[in-house]
Amino acid sequence: MNKSSLYKFLTGVSFLIFFSCEEILLEKDISEEIQTLIAPANEAQFFSTGVTFTWESVPDATKYQLQIAKPNFENPMQIVLDTLVTTHRFTQQLPIGDYEWRVRATNSAYNTNYSSRLISIVSDADFQSNTVVLNTPTNNLITKTALQNLTWQPIIGASSYQLQVYDGNNVVISDQTMTATALNYTFLEGSYFWRVRATNGTQQTLYSSHSVLIDTKIPNTPVLSSPATTSTTTNKEVSFQWNRTPISGSAEKDSIYIYTDNALTVIKLKNEASSPFATNLDLGIYYWFVKSFDKAGNESNKSTVFSFTVN
Numbered sequence: 001m002n003k004s005s006l007y008k009f010l011t012g013v014s015f016l017i018f019f020s021c022e023e024i025l026l027e028k029d030i031s032e033e034i035q036t037l038i039a040p041a042n043e044a045q046f047f048s049t050g051v052t053f054t055w056e057s058v059p060d061a062t063k064y065q066l067q068i069a070k071p072n073f074e075n076p077m078q079i080v081l082d083t084l085v086t087t088h089r090f091t092q093q094l095p096i097g098d099y100e101w102r103v104r105a106t107n108s109a110y111n112t113n114y115s116s117r118l119i120s121i122v123s124d125a126d127f128q129s130n131t132v133v134l135n136t137p138t139n140n141l142i143t144k145t146a147l148q149n150l151t152w153q154p155i156i157g158a159s160s161y162q163l164q165v166y167d168g169n170n171v172v173i174s175d176q177t178m179t180a181t182a183l184n185y186t187f188l189e190g191s192y193f194w195r196v197r198a199t200n201g202t203q204q205t206l207y208s209s210h211s212v213l214i215d216t217k218i219p220n221t222p223v224l225s226s227p228a229t230t231s232t233t234t235n236k237e238v239s240f241q242w243n244r245t246p247i248s249g250s251a252e253k254d255s256i257y258i259y260t261d262n263a264l265t266v267i268k269l270k271n272e273a274s275s276p277f278a279t280n281l282d283l284g285i286y287y288w289f290v291k292s293f294d295k296a297g298n299e300s301n302k303s304t305v306f307s308f309t310v311n
Helices: 003-026
Strands: 037-039 044-046 050-055 063-070 078-085 089-093 097-106 115-121 134-136 141-143 147-152 160-167 172-178 182-186 190-199 208-214 223-226 231-233 237-243 252-259 267-273 277-280 284-294 306-310
Touching: 037 115, 050 097, 050 115, 078 089, 134 208, 147 190, 172 182, 223 284, 237 284, 267 277
Parallel strands: 044 115, 141 208, 231 306
Antiparallel strands: 037 050, 050 089, 063 078, 063 097, 097 115, 134 147, 147 182, 160 172, 160 190, 190 208, 223 237, 237 277, 252 267, 252 284, 284 306
């Protein structure tokens, strides 16, 4: 390796070390914090196979590592679960047996010590106390994708599941019994909620439900009004105005684009904005247009392009 290559290599390594160390320095040291568990209580016994684990948040933690061992971590026969979550609760199905669960808080540089408790799944006699955990789509999803894969976690001992879909008027539009834990379903435009419950033939769980909004309509194209095309102004604070008729569905917003060339390659400003929008510009010729977007991911055509001069 010649001197020039060696210098570049060492410079790159130093750059990575500097920024890696800087990232660690920016993180708050949480290693002395205590991770407090909420439920289940130590040595709790369950007569259903679904257990919801909850714990308190730790300041400056970004994730929590939850582990479950059978029967314990000192002499584990099996690590049933090892997962990182950002919330403070997690529901897991566990077969009959003895377990130890533990949680620690983490960030990119530090972690707390684990806090742990013991639990036992005695039987599944109380099947109705289980909770069906819905996976996808996530609750309150707003999307332009009509075809959704509805999925949920299986319940130990379940013989079937009842899936229902309701429209925005609370009318059942689909009701089916199935043994699978997934279904591809195509929604029409509008708001819906879907729910699932499990049965073992004699007992039923409560329904778990999620909502979804399907919006496939692109927003209307904005219509520009001021500054008018080919106009001239001596005021460096320029007020931009336009109109757009909103469409029902997900929330809509506008973005303004201002360029300094008619090929629209040199951008001066791009900003989420509502009409009127004011900004200061230097002397020169400018070209601008507006596009609209909605929360579902649809976007309008861009408006006509107006030009104006500040002199």
